[in-house]
Amino acid sequence: MTFHVLISDPLSEEGLKPLQEAENIEVVINPGWNEQELSDQIDSFDAILVRSQTQVTRALIEKASNLKIIGRAGVGVDNIDLEAATENGVIVVNAPNGNTNSAAEHTMAMIMALSRNIPQAYHALKQKQWDRKRFVGVELKQKTLGIVGLGRIGAEVAARAKGQRMNVIAYDPFFTEEKAEQMGVQYGTLEDVLRAGDFITVHTPLLKETKHLINKDAFDLMKDGVQIVNCARGGIIDEDALYDAIQSGKVAGAALDVFEQEPFTEHKLLTLPEVVATPHLGASTVEAQEVVAIDVSHDVLRFSQGEAVRNP
Ligand code: NAD
Ligand code: MLT
Secondary structure (H helix, E strand, O other), X not given: OOEEEEEOOOOOOHHHHHHHOOOOEEEEEOOOOOHHHHHHHHHHOOEEEEOOOOOEOHHHHHHOOOOOEEXXXXXXXXXXXXXXXXXXXXXXXXXXOOOHHHXXXXXXXXXXXXXXXXXXXXXXXXXXXOOOOOOOOOOOOOOEEEEEOOOHHHHHHHHHHHHOOOEEEEEOOOOXXXXXXXXXXXXXXXXXXXXXXXXXXXXXXXXXXXOOOEOHHHHHHOOOOEEEEEOOOOOOEOHHHHHHHHHOXXXXXXEEOOOOOOOOOXXXXXXXXXXXXXXXXXXOOHHHHHHHHHHHHHHHHHHHOOOOOOOO
């Protein structure tokens, strides 16, 4: 019997080869269907592979009478209704390790772009302004990086920040002080991290508990002139509170890769010169995209052959 797989977001071609080369698997790649078309077609598929664009909603899952497995080529599964998947007996697998390095590197690029005003200076120079005074930056050496969420990416960011001779303090309720010390990272409460950071970067999932974790009260605790980075998920930082904190001068700069609503074309934070932004590019490297696509492809393949999934 043929196992039908839909790839509904752009995924690495190389990474899809295990599925395409397998016998008894038919793969439909990125047909560009809109929500309605996807809903009309979904019940012909046994598996759907997504990145972060496709919203695998309860309505879609309930319509998908043949769906057995959802593969997420990446970490965050917040675009998948997990409750609906469980209720309908649909397995969800992701690729939690494949893009860790890329996301950590992107975070460091954002911190460095912020500290040296690189995007703003580039933009001014493109406008034919040779302005050296306006773009005086700060060194990272001996500055404190506050990390909220010391998981895979947070830990990689910590290691890289130490390479920049930064002091690192981190908060993660599921981490121990001992483990943090082994990494050369100071362990503190959320409040400690918010108070200490010259730069603060968040690396938690978006959960009920982390929604607007960085809100007005959190900004009030921070140092004046703090710089904020979010390469994790939109919504961990309250965007209205961030906007106000930048306007008031409390926050000197923010680097954002992720937003509460994505995609967008208009965003009030982007009107502020203190904000550096990228359109959710943290995992967008050739290497990461290949690995996450290979990882989920192998899991879907294993599943189609009656083997256990590994969620590598
Ligand atoms: P992870 O699960 O390895 O780490 C998350 C950490 O957050 C865990 O250690 C967990 O204990 C901690 N945590 C949970 N609740 C917390 C709380 N209330 N306060 C502080 N810490 C808390 O995940 P990861 O692979 O490191 O990914 C981190 C985030 O980055 C996720 O949101 C993921 O979706 C996102 N991400 C974004 C991109 C991108 O393209 N921008 C790429 C990869 C991952
Ligand atoms: C993830 O959670 O893996 C990221 O958002 C990366 C992505 O899907 O592009």
